[in-house]
Amino acid sequence: MKVLILSFSSNIVNEDSFIPNKIGLTFSCVKLCQDTLHSFGYENVHICINRKDIRKCMACGKRGWGKCLDTNKCVLNDDFNDIYEEMSNYDAYIFITPVYFYEMSESAKTFFDRLKRCDSFNENSKLRGKRIVCIACAGGSGSGTEETLQAFDRLNYFLKTNMHGRIPVTKNTFEKQKREIEKLMSFEK
Numbered sequence: 791m792k793v794l795i796l797s798f799s800s801n802i803v804n805e806d807s808f809i810p811n812k813i814g815l816t817f818s819c820v821k822l823c824q825d826t827l828h829s830f831g832y833e834n835v836h837i838c839i840n841r842k843d844i845r846k847c848m849a850c851g852k853r854g855w856g857k858c859l860d861t862n863k864c865v866l867n868d869d870f871n872d873i874y875e876e877m878s879n880y881d882a883y884i885f886i887t888p889v890y891f892y893e894m895s896e897s898a899k900t901f902f903d904r905l906k907r908c909d910s911f912n913e914n915s916k917l918r919g920k921r922i923v924c925i926a927c928a929g930g931s932g933s934g935t936e937e938t939l940q941a942f943d944r945l946n947y948f949l950k951t952n953m954h955g956r957i958p959v960t961k962n963t964f965e966k967q968k969r970e971i972e973k974l975m976s977f978e979k
């Protein structure tokens with residue numbers, strides 16, 4: 791079993807964190823997933839999308855449908871195509887984003903905008919049916935976690951992936967949600 795973790799926060803250090811290890815909530819969840827996957831003997835790789843060059847979709851091509859509709863490849867020359875191709879090599883995906891303004895982060899939106907474009911109509915897509923776990927990391931109120939997870943539900947619909955788990959996390963609920971995240975990492979059907 792090979793699992794790819796994609797995260798969408800720049801914040802490694804969070805001095806306001808209630809979590810003792812003082813790393814941001816997104817990175818705390820990344821670390822929890824990595825440690826748990828490791829304990830199950832699953833290979834895993836983490837890519838922080840914020841550290842990659844991912845530009846916005848240009849909505850190119852005829853009437854904005856994009857050249858990727860035919861080629862399943864983006865015309866932009868940045869890190870996106872390599873990451874999309876790399877995704878084929880994994881059996882499952884974990885997406886972890888902070889909640890900003892009741893939505894997934896900007897880097898997440900930018901990445902998934904392009905993934906939807908390239909993959910939704912790709913009949914040879916290697917993503918079909920693969921399990922995804924989506925984690926929305928919010929501040930104290932937790933407002934917007936459900937809206938963020940709903941956006942992942944729509945992404946799951948377009949990519950025809952298999953929603954294995956959707957978890958809202960706040961700094962106050964992290965300890966409790968840890969167990970839910972750990973359970974999902976076994977990827978039992």
Ligand SMILES: Cc1cc2nc3c(=O)[nH]c(=O)nc-3n(C[C@H](O)[C@H](O)[C@H](O)COP(=O)(O)O)c2cc1C
Nearest residue numbers: 799801814815816888889890891892928929932933
């Ligand atoms: C620009 C911005 C907008 C935010 N919007 C929300 C929000 O709508 N709901 C919420 O509960 N927290 C919100 N927060 C708080 C973050 O979701 C929270 O701090 C989260 O832990 C960020 O992830 P990180 O620890 O990986 O940085 C916002 C934070 C920022 C910086």
